[in-house]
Amino acid sequence: MTTDRPLGQDPAEDDVLDRFYGVIPAGGVGTRLWPLSRAAAPKFLHDLTGSGSTLIRATYERLRPLCDGRTMVVTGALHRKAVMAQLPELGKANLVLESEPKDSAAAIGLAAAILYRRDPKIIMGSFAADQVINPVEQFQDAVRAAVHTAAEGYIVTIGIKPTHPSTGFGYIRTSGSLGIECAPTAQGVAEFVEKPDQEAAEAYVASGEYHWNAGMFVAPVDLLLKHLETNEPLLYAGLMEIAAAWDTPKRREVVRRVWPGLPKTAIDYAVAEPAAAAGDVAMVPGVFSWDDVGDFAAIGRLNAASETNNLTVLGDGARVYADKATGVVVSDTKRVIALIGIDDVVIVDTPDALLVTTKEHAQQVKKAVEHLRASGDTDVL
Amino acid sequence: MTTDRPLGQDPAEDDVLDRFYGVIPAGGVGTRLWPLSRAAAPKFLHDLTGSGSTLIRATYERLRPLCDGRTMVVTGALHRKAVMAQLPELGKANLVLESEPKDSAAAIGLAAAILYRRDPKIIMGSFAADQVINPVEQFQDAVRAAVHTAAEGYIVTIGIKPTHPSTGFGYIRTSGSLGIECAPTAQGVAEFVEKPDQEAAEAYVASGEYHWNAGMFVAPVDLLLKHLETNEPLLYAGLMEIAAAWDTPKRREVVRRVWPGLPKTAIDYAVAEPAAAAGDVAMVPGVFSWDDVGDFAAIGRLNAASETNNLTVLGDGARVYADKATGVVVSDTKRVIALIGIDDVVIVDTPDALLVTTKEHAQQVKKAVEHLRASGDTDVL
Numbered sequence: 001m002t003t004d005r006p007l008g009q010d011p012a013e014d015d016v017l018d019r020f021y022g023v024i025p026a027g028g029v030g031t032r033l034w035p036l037s038r039a040a041a042p043k044f045l046h047d048l049t050g051s052g053s054t055l056i057r058a059t060y061e062r063l064r065p066l067c068d069g070r071t072m073v074v075t076g077a078l079h080r081k082a083v084m085a086q087l088p089e090l091g092k093a094n095l096v097l098e099s100e101p102k103d104s105a106a107a108i109g110l111a112a113a114i115l116y117r118r119d120p121k122i123i124m125g126s127f128a129a130d131q132v133i134n135p136v137e138q139f140q141d142a143v144r145a146a147v148h149t150a151a152e153g154y155i156v157t158i159g160i161k162p163t164h165p166s167t168g169f170g171y172i173r174t175s176g177s178l179g180i181e182c183a184p185t186a187q188g189v190a191e192f193v194e195k196p197d198q199e200a201a202e203a204y205v206a207s208g209e210y211h212w213n214a215g216m217f218v219a220p221v222d223l224l225l226k227h228l229e230t231n232e233p234l235l236y237a238g239l240m241e242i243a244a245a246w247d248t249p250k251r252r253e254v255v256r257r258v259w260p261g262l263p264k265t266a267i268d269y270a271v272a273e274p275a276a277a278a279g280d281v282a283m284v285p286g287v288f289s290w291d292d293v294g295d296f297a298a299i300g301r302l303n304a305a306s307e308t309n310n311l312t313v314l315g316d317g318a319r320v321y322a323d324k325a326t327g328v329v330v331s332d333t334k335r336v337i338a339l340i341g342i343d344d345v346v347i348v349d350t351p352d353a354l355l356v357t358t359k360e361h362a363q364q365v366k367k368a369v370e371h372l373r374a375s376g377d378t379d380v381l
Numbered sequence: 382m383t384t385d386r387p388l389g390q391d392p393a394e395d396d397v398l399d400r401f402y403g404v405i406p407a408g409g410v411g412t413r414l415w416p417l418s419r420a421a422a423p424k425f426l427h428d429l430t431g432s433g434s435t436l437i438r439a440t441y442e443r444l445r446p447l448c449d450g451r452t453m454v455v456t457g458a459l460h461r462k463a464v465m466a467q468l469p470e471l472g473k474a475n476l477v478l479e480s481e482p483k484d485s486a487a488a489i490g491l492a493a494a495i496l497y498r499r500d501p502k503i504i505m506g507s508f509a510a511d512q513v514i515n516p517v518e519q520f521q522d523a524v525r526a527a528v529h530t531a532a533e534g535y536i537v538t539i540g541i542k543p544t545h546p547s548t549g550f551g552y553i554r555t556s557g558s559l560g561i562e563c564a565p566t567a568q569g570v571a572e573f574v575e576k577p578d579q580e581a582a583e584a585y586v587a588s589g590e591y592h593w594n595a596g597m598f599v600a601p602v603d604l605l606l607k608h609l610e611t612n613e614p615l616l617y618a619g620l621m622e623i624a625a626a627w628d629t630p631k632r633r634e635v636v637r638r639v640w641p642g643l644p645k646t647a648i649d650y651a652v653a654e655p656a657a658a659a660g661d662v663a664m665v666p667g668v669f670s671w672d673d674v675g676d677f678a679a680i681g682r683l684n685a686a687s688e689t690n691n692l693t694v695l696g697d698g699a700r701v702y703a704d705k706a707t708g709v710v711v712s713d714t715k716r717v718i719a720l721i722g723i724d725d726v727v728i729v730d731t732p733d734a735l736l737v738t739t740k741e742h743a744q745q746v747k748k749a750v751e752h753l754r755a756s757g758d759t760d761v762l
Contacts, residue, residue, distance in 0.1 A: 034719075035717070035719070319758065321749050321752055321753060321756075321758075323745065323748060323749060323752075324742075334733075335732075335733050335734055335735055335761075336416070336733065336734040336735070336753065336758055336761045337734075337735045337737070338415075338416070338734070338735070338736045338737070338738075338746075338749040338753070339737050339738065340736075340737075340738035340739075340742045340745050340746065340748075340749055341738055341739055341741065341742030341745060342726070342737060342738060342739055342742075345723070345737065347735075347737055349735055351716075352715075352716050352717065353716055353717040353718075353719070354716055354717070354718045354719070354728075354730060354735065355718075355719045355721075356718070356719070356720050356721075356723060356726065356728055356737055357719075357720065357721035357722055357723060358721075358722055358723055360722065361705075361721045361722030361723075364704065364721050364722065365719075365721065367704060367721075368702055368704060368719040368721055371702055371704075372702060372717065372719070375702075377700065377702075377717055380716075380717045
């Protein structure tokens with residue numbers, strides 16, 4: 001028994017939680033957060049909440065009480081140094097580098113396969129590196145319940161209770177309590193549904209049977225791999241071959257040969273949806289706030305402006321003069337920024353690129369990035 | 382007779398125009414054009430019209446057919462190198478450097494006193510370095526008429542026919558034709574009036590007796606100095622002492638001793654207004670467009686946006702991506718600037734300071750500069 005664990009839990013519980021391993025997939029540039037977020041400095045390497053921590057560090061810290069020393073990160077080879085700098089305690093064995101991006105099924109599947117080779121009884125939890133969650137205690141409670149539920153033989157997604165009929169998230173439809181003693185809130189999952197239209201979203205929220213799909217799940221690695229094998233046998237075979245070589249001198253050679261040919265698909269299609277159809281998916285509700293920081297409007301939400309003005313300023317060296325200005329300023333330079341008479345503005349000031357837009361148009365930043373890529377301005381992407 | 386002069390003028394006219402000497406006072410930071418315009422790089426050193434010429438170079442070129450080789454610049458010692466780079470043909474004898482700013486009466490009075498010492502028959506014309514005038518031929522015609530009028534013993538202001546009842550300019554009230562043969566448009570000036578309120582401005586324009594005061598004037602240096610002596614005897618005495626030493630080895634010593642103690646006042650109060658009251662001021666109307674580029678909204682006016690969009694972009698290296706954006710972008714860096722969904726915006730991007738405002742708020746840039754000065758951010762002013 002470690003000293004980190006709350007007193008009063010029985011040994012059986014301890015055993016289940018000891019099997020838990022946190023996996024942090026750190027991918028995705030966060031195009032809508034350009035020019036702050038770049039190919040070379042994606043979203044998860046930034047402090048977007050003014051907390052003083054990057055998103056990946058905050059994700060690691062949030063998991064630490066549950067899996068200190070048992071956390072794995074899967075990221076692009078390009079980000080090796082940056083991730084090691086953010087998570088110096090991670091250790092080489094827990095940093096899985098992709099030579100090229102292969103979408104979430106390969107990334108998460110590789111982590112599952114490596115962990116399965118190390119210990120087939122591991123229950124892994126997958127939590128994206130670029131989410132903002134509060135309060136962390138509620139998150140940790142939900143993960144503990146999910147681990148207990150997973151131990152009963154489920155792939156367990158953590159569903160977020162909707163606060164409004166969002167059309168920006170996928171939903172999870174539940175099918176009633178599973179009656180698990182250590183996880184009384186756990187429910188069966190009937191299906192995953194894609195982002196709905198407004199009418200459907202309102203019906204979902206009104207029914208009380210739907211939760212937001214935040215893409216967080218906890219699963220026994222053997223069960224996850226079983227479903228992967230059924231649905232994506234080529235991907236499964238390739239990942240198992242790589243995993244067998246991973247902790248050996250042959251890793252490099254096998255990765256080089258196998259990884260580039262692996263199919264690209266999302267974990268939702270490769271595992272979660274077919275597993276739900278097979279009755280193997282459960283949901284534990286999370287009663288915490290959750291934001292995937294999808295655009296600069298989110299940064300305004302997550303960094304409440306002071307009461308005296310309605311301008312959110314992010315950036316250590318920010319030198320902002322504002323007169324009748326509201327919105328969000330992200331300063332990644334030491335420049336003086338003067339804002340006069342402009343509302344709901346979004347300004348992102350970096351050494352080689354400047355974005356000026358409004359909160360309302362925050363989603364359209366992606367289009368600017370696509371345009372810049374098409375016109376060859378890739379030096380700033 | 383020089384080859385530059387139009388054919389068909391009689392020798393008497395030539396004589397009068399030969400007495401003409403252009404003086405370009407190049408002072409004033411242009412605070413409302415911050416952060417483009419700075420103490421170290423004031424308005425007149427920028428190309429604000431997209432013409433490829435700085436304002437001071439354009440001013441020099443505009444005068445050149447009238448006074449090639451007889452043009453003097455009065456500016457701050459700080460701008461010596463920049464002005465010489467802009468006007469390499471100027472020559473040391475025609476560059477008057479102020480060791481510290483002393484307002485327009487001292488600057489223009491010193492030029493008058495130096496020119497008077499060189500040749501008491503000179504007729505000088507004073508034209509600020511930071512104005513935009515079109516078409517130049519109309520301007521040159523007005524200056525020629527003003528020189529002829531000045532030769533009759535007048536201080537001659539060039540008045541701009543108002544296009545609207547502006548409350549941002551001073552006005553000149555005329556008192557009828559002077560009947561000068563070579564300058565039939567010349568009129569007597571009854572008085573100069575300060576910037577009016579809206580009602581007064583409308584009455585002025587309706588009366589037909591008022592013109593805008595653009596601060597341009599042509600005057601025999603002896604007449605100008607006579608009025609200066611009457612109204613500002615201390616300033617006059619100091620300037621004459623400096624002028625006596627100017628083209629001698631004693632210049633440095635005398636300037637050091639005398640200049641710092643000179644009174645600070647505007648040429649309007651020291652010469653123009655009292656001379657008008659004495660009946661010594663005339664006006665020649667200018668039928669050209671005139672803009673003092675007072676703020677960034679003026680830059681939008683002066684640089685018509687292309688027909689396909691309503692965004693004016695200034696700056697050699699500008700890399701602007703605009704999507705549903707209108708307004709003005711001044712780029713003094715090589716950065717990519719992305720604008721999305723924002724109207725009538727003003728963006729001025731310089732290496733150490735960024736301004737984001739709207740055309741409507743362009744006048745309030747001055748307040749930002751004052752705030753930055755007060756808070757000690759003088760490195761960017």
